Amino acid sequence: MxxxxxxxxxxxxxxxxxxxxxxxxxxxxxxxxxxQDRAVRSLHLGLEIQSRGFNIYVSGPPGTGKMTAIQGFLEELARGKTPPNDWCYLHNFQDPYRPKVLALPAGMGRALQRDAKVMIARVRADIPQAFESKEYVDRRTEAGDWLSKERESIFEELGSKARQAGFALQVTPMGILTIPLVRERPLTEEEFRGLKEEERREIARQREAFQEEIREAMKRVLNSEKVLQERIQAMDREVALYVTGHLVDDLIEKYGDFPQVVQYLREVQEDVIGNLDQFRPQAQAQQAPAPPVAVGQDLFFRRYEVNVVVDNGHRQGLPVVTEWNPTYSNLFGRVEKESQMGALYTDVTLIRGGSIHEANGGYLVIPIEELLRNSFSYVALKRALGKREVTIEDLGESLGYMAMKSLKPDPIPLDLKVVLVGPPMIYQLLYNADSNFSELFKIKADFxxxxxxxxxxxxxxxxxxxxxxxxxxxxxxxxxxxxxxxxxxxxxxxxxxxxxxxxxxxxxxxxxxxxxxxxxxxxxxxxxxxxxxxxxxxxxxNLIQERIQDMFKRGIFLIGTEGARVGQVNGLAVISLGDYAFGKPSRITAALGLGRAGVLDIEREARMGGPIHTKGVLILGGYLTEKYSQDKPLTLSARLVFEQSYEGVEGDSASGAELFALLSALSGVPIRQGIAVTGSVNQKGETQAIGGVNEKIEGFFDVCRAKGLTGDQGVMIPASNVQNLMLREDVVEASRQGKFHIWAIDTVDEGIEVLTGLSAGERGADGHYPEGTINYLVDKRLRETAQLMRRFGADGPTPRAREDET
Structure with missing residues (x-):
């Protein structure tokens, strides 16, 4: 055929x-x-341009392997390149609430952390030993003896002056008492009361006068104690400098090329000297660390630790980080807090970096769906990329919801490429709805x-x-x-x-x-x-498919696979279950009568037809008008329907089958029921490609095989779909044996010939079709209908048409 x-x-x-x-x-x-040549070129462009905003959105449907491909591509690109800096946070001795950020070459962050820890451990061990040494104890004792002698000399001199003034001195916890002397013997309280009033007044006057001598003596004592304290502090500083000096100097020599490290080491040394009580044996801290509450001695020493938030020492190239769960803290880090004595405590060692810190200097890959599920993360990411720096802070603080005082670490400069991976629809939505998106993600890589x-x-x-x-x-x-x-x-x-x-x-x-x-x-x-x-x-x-096939086999779903019927054809649809799709044949019928309602789509009237299906049916009217209404008005009242359709109809792939049913009804020529039809048509009578052609053919083949293959059955498809055919082997074998057939057509005229066995017929020079052809019969029927309508005096539109117009 x-x-x-x-x-x-x-x-x-x-x-x-x-x-x-x-x-x-x-x-x-x-x-x-x-x-993916197009995507690879886009990736190279986006990764090589270092200007602001040239981050990348990798677009493509799920299952194309774009995430795995991107990770492999970036890892290959990053391999062998110089790893980026380590990033550390240091205690700020001037403002403990604002830790300082420090950048060091890869691997040096951990080295500095270890060196600082060893240095402080040595200091904690050496300072107590130095303070317990014989030399220090002797010098401390000597200084104490000097103070004792000074105090003894001052009090001896004061006592001599007191005796000359007629008083004896008695030192008590309340101060120095002056007791009147009579014949070099202290007066008792009773004796003092027995004196005359004038004598008592004179003693009181003399006592008051002598108080100035006492005050002067006490000043001298206090000055001596101050001198002693200064001497002790100088000794302590000397000891501390001796203990810490060589340790700090060794590190300064090692890290001399990094001024910020040198400054930090000097500040550590000064802070140790200023807090020697914390290092003394069994000493208790004399003052609390600054943020935020008093804590134990061990917590005090954490101020000297170096917190390495990003360690690139182990890397052999640039970092490639994929964040599958881009919550705010996972991306941007956090400042952790500990509970100490019923209060929350934090310090520089509790600062934690996020994946954006880990990827800094390299590449960060984020699934866009996961990022948008964490909307705060998306907003913060745009802010970080726009400012080219990232700040570690609590989410509530960044939103202005928290008033609790906490650490505010210095921001870290950003130098990385962010690659978002997701479907095309999200890219289009973000591009159109978010003005910042197009400024920050200038490169689209389509998979x-x-x-x-x-x-x-x-x-x-x-x-x-x-x-x-x-x-x-x-x-x-x-x-x-x-x-x-x-x-x-x-x-x-x-x-x-x-x-x-x-x-x-x-x-x-x-x-x-x-x-x-x-x-x-x-x-x-x-x-x-x-x-x-x-x-x-x-x-x-395919459980549902098998159930449907069984219903066809048992006659619950009506479908003809043999014989011929007027105004009836087998159409084909695809049912998709997400992970599986299959074809399902449906009976399409056309019913005609007098009137001017045109072609009425019952699916649309029942609100079960989608807009694309409705468009396909309306195109049929255009085809009929151009084909048959050049010399007469198109007078037609037809009804088209998918029989036993309960789930709704969408798409125009059945418009060809609907047209063939309509032409069969108009011509009165029956259509072979062993042939199913798929494909859309345009107003010029050309068939157009559709989707799911393999599933549709196989779906009808399965029904025919269940009912019994006769050798006359098959499916008619648009010729433009031939390139899409990848049928199952059993369908191909049935075709090879002549039990099942596939026809490919370019026009409606070719299709009606296959379905009816009659030629469609071409319009002659006289404007008429050859007698006995399908087009002749259709044209004749439409002419007769127009004449009948005039005979009945139907000058106006039919009631149904009026309803449609309103």
Whole structure:
């Protein structure tokens, strides 16, 4: 029959001999992105331009392996490059609430941290020893003896003056008492009371006069004690400088090229000297550390620790960090707090960096869906990229919700590339709704879902299979298994000239095929194992399809696969269950009558038809008008419906089938029920490609096989869909045996010939179609209808038409 496709057109196969290998373990593994030249060029551009805002959004549907590909691409790009700086936080001795940030070459942060810890440990051990040394104790005793002698001399001199003034001195806890003397003997209280009033007054006057001598003497004592304290402080400072000097000097010599480190070491030395009581044996802190409450002695010494928030000493290149859970604290770090004696305490050692700190100097990869689930993270990321610096602070503080005083570490300069990975829709939404997004993510890297079938891409595909099997320790594939994988890839791509780049789906099939090969106890995966994996995947998901097929077989769903009927045709639809899609035939009928209502879509009237389906039905009116209404008004009242349709109808892929049912009803010529139709049409009568062609053909084939193949059954598709055919082997074999057929048409006229066996007929020079053709019969029917309408005097629109117009 005309327009029938040969079996070799129904599915593309791959020759195992073209792979130049017998098994995939003979192939060199692949370590680059394949089939994504456009995306790779975009990535190179975005990563090489260092100007502000040239961050990257990697766009592509799920399953294309873009996240894995991006990680591998960035790791390869980062390998061998000089690692970025370490980042540390230091205690700020001038303002403890604002820790200082320090950048050091990779690896030196940990070295400084260790050196500082060793230095303080040595200081804590050496200072008590120095204070307990014989030399220090002797000098301290000598200083104390000097003070004792000074005090003794001062009090002897004061006592002599007191006796001359007629008083004796008595030292008490309340101070120095002056007791009157009579004949060099102290007066008792009773004797003092027995004196005359004038005598008592005179004694009081003399006592008052002598108080100035006492005050002067006490000043001298205090001055002596002050001198002693200064001498002791000088001795302590001398000891502390002696103990810390060589330790600090050694580190200054080591880190002399870093002025900030040298300054910090000097500040540490001065702070140690200023807090010697903390280092004395069994000493208790004389003053509390600044933030935020009094704490134990051990916590005091944490001020001298170096907090390395980013350590790049172990890296062999630039950092590549993927943050799968981009919460605010995971991205931007946090200032932790500890509970001490019922109060919250924090210090410089409790500052923690986030993934943005870890990636600084390199690359940070974030799934956009996860980032948008944490809206505060998205806002903070934009702020950090805009300012080119990142500050560690509590989320509540950054939003202005917290008034509690806490640390405010210095910001860290940012120099990194952020790569967001997500679907195209989110990119479009952000680009249109967020003005900052386009300024910060100037590069879009689009990942395609398909790539061309050519020698290079096939070779890369085989190498990808080798890489997967090697990395995951799967059984390698032989050449026939590879050919079957490539055929399945073309099936997923829905194109004989394309291969899918949804590598996650391909990888799953290979993993399952390896399992079946292991179950079979063979060394290599062969084609039957791949086919088994494909079939098992279908079986796990096609329960609903089997239920529907059973309902067709039992006659619950009405579908004709034999004979011919007027105004009735088998249309095809695709039902998608997310992980699985299958074709389902539906009976489409057309009913005619007198009137001017035109072509009425019952699905639309029942609010079960979508806008695209409605558009397809309206196009039918345009086709009929141009084809048959050049010499007469189009007088028609037709009803189109999907029988037993309960889930709604959307799409225009059935518009061709609806038109054929309508032409059959108008011409009175029956349509072969063993043929199902899919494809849309335009107003010029040309057929147009549709999606899901393989599932639709296989769905009708399964129904025909269940009811019994007669050799007259098949599916008619648009010729533009031939390139999309990747049918199952059982369908191809049935075609090869002449039990099932596929027809490809370009026009409505070709399709009606296949369905009815009659020629469509072309309009002659006289404006008429050849007698006996389908177009002749349709034109005749429409002419007769127009005449009948005039005979009945239907000059105005029909009631139904009036309703439609309103």
């Amino acid at each position: 005309r327009f029938e496709l040969p079996p070799e057109k129904l599915c593309r196969t791959f020759d195992p001999r073209d792979f130049r290998c017998e098994t995939t373990d003979q192939v060199q593994p692949l370590n680059r992105i394949i089939g 395609d879902t398909r790539m061309e079938v050519n020698e290079e891409n096939v070779r890369d595909y085989v190498a990808f299979i080798c890489t997967l099997c090697t990395r995951e320790r799967l059984k390698h594939l032989d050449a026939r298994a590879v050919a079957r994988v490539l055929a399945h890839s073309a099936r997923l791509a829905e194109d004989q000239g394309k291969l899918t780049t949804r590598f996650s789906e391909i990888a799953d099939i290979i993993r399952e095929a390896s399992y079946w090969a292991t179950q079979g106890g063979v060394r290599y995966v062969n084609g039957s194992h791949v086919q088994k994996a494909i079939e098992e995947k279908v079986y796990r998901s």
